[in-house]
Amino acid sequence: MKVLPFQIPKPENDALVFQEDIELVFYDKLHQHDEIQVSLIAEGEGTLIVGDTINDYCKGDILVFGSNLPHVFKSTPKKDEKSHMITLFFTKDAFGDNFFLLEELRQVKPFFKTIENGFKLQSNLKLDTLFFSLKESSKLNRFIKLIEILRETCKVDRKPLSSFVYEKKYSDIEGKRMRDIMEYTINNYSKDITLDSIAEVAAMTKNAFCKYFKKRTNKTYFRFLNELRIENACRLLSDNEDFSIAEIANKSGFNNISNFNRQFKALKVISPTEYKKQKLFNN
Numbered sequence: 001m002k003v004l005p006f007q008i009p010k011p012e013n014d015a016l017v018f019q020e021d022i023e024l025v026f027y028d029k030l031h032q033h034d035e036i037q038v039s040l041i042a043e044g045e046g047t048l049i050v051g052d053t054i055n056d057y058c059k060g061d062i063l064v065f066g067s068n069l070p071h072v073f074k075s076t077p078k079k080d081e082k083s084h085m086i087t088l089f090f091t092k093d094a095f096g097d098n099f100f101l102l103e104e105l106r107q108v109k110p111f112f113k114t115i116e117n118g119f120k121l122q123s124n125l126k127l128d129t130l131f132f133s134l135k136e137s138s139k140l141n142r143f144i145k146l147i148e149i150l151r152e153t154c155k156v157d158r159k160p161l162s163s164f165v166y167e168k169k170y171s172d173i174e175g176k177r178m179r180d181i182m183e184y185t186i187n188n189y190s191k192d193i194t195l196d197s198i199a200e201v202a203a204m205t206k207n208a209f210c211k212y213f214k215k216r217t218n219k220t221y222f223r224f225l226n227e228l229r230i231e232n233a234c235r236l237l238s239d240n241e242d243f244s245i246a247e248i249a250n251k252s253g254f255n256n257i258s259n260f261n262r263q264f265k266a267l268k269v270i271s272p273t274e275y276k277k278q279k280l281f282n283n
Contacts (some may be wrong), residue, residue, distance in 0.1 A: 015094035016143055018134055021085045025075035030182040032170060035089035036115060037065040038149060040123060040131040044083030046075040047231055049182065050118050051162030052217040054227045056235065060123045062153065066115035067091065068169050069162070070178070074186050076235065086131045088146055108150040118161035127152050164218035177202055178216065189228050190253045229253040230267050237276040245272050
């Protein structure tokens with residue numbers, strides 16, 4: 001199976017695919033697929049990279065990815081806890097070219113206006129019930145519940161998952177290159193990553209790599225790297241009361257506390273200390 005792009009495995013005549021993932025970590029390779037993906041995070045948390053944007057996800061989130069939207073999960077493993085995701089895959093024309101244009105489906109039309117960049121929303125009791133009932137449902141009932149899920153997602157506030165999407169579908173060669181870049185960055189962001197080292201991973205000159213990455217993500221590589229590091233710092237600030245700010249900075253790839261404070265405030269508006277106090281107060 002090619003990692004990016006790849007095919008969602010499905011029976012030949014099925015228009016709607018149900019998938020349940022129960023693993024220590026979710027699939028952690030950058031990938032895209034023709035199908036629209038609608039998922040409930042039943043258990044688990046971590047970092048999610050979509051297009052150009054780094055997000056967090058946790059239990060109760062519903063994630064929606066448009067067709068061919070590149071994304072990768074970086075789960076945060078927890079002892080004796082598995083990640084659990086319930087997903088439906090389908091294409092906009094899976095049930096006929098004009099199916100979702102029918103007047104009877106007018107209430108779900110807003111769903112398709114915002115899926116290009118993907119979006120996240122917080123689940124509720126009705127959506128939870130619909131997702132958890134999918135496993136034991138017949139194929140017909142899954143189809144009916146898909147329409148109900150789409151209708152419910154149109155009723156609640158949605159947060160975009162990406163602000164920029166590269167307009168072209170990745171080729172196999174490009175997909176492998178971007179996968180290697182993302183995989184190396186995700187696995188090594190807490191260490192010192194130089195332009196030389198990441199350009200070598202991409203098998204490009206430094207100048208060519210900088211242009212390549214900027215064109216496909218609308219940001220420089222080191223801005224992307226800093227955003228990934230800050231998201232990790234936010235998780236550590238929220239979950240580890242015993243770590244000092246200096247320790248969290250170091251664990252997140254910053255060897256200079258002043259630079260960490262400056263980068264953190266630039267992205268989160270408040271300082272790491274203020275962020276930690278807010279999280280402790282809310283908990």
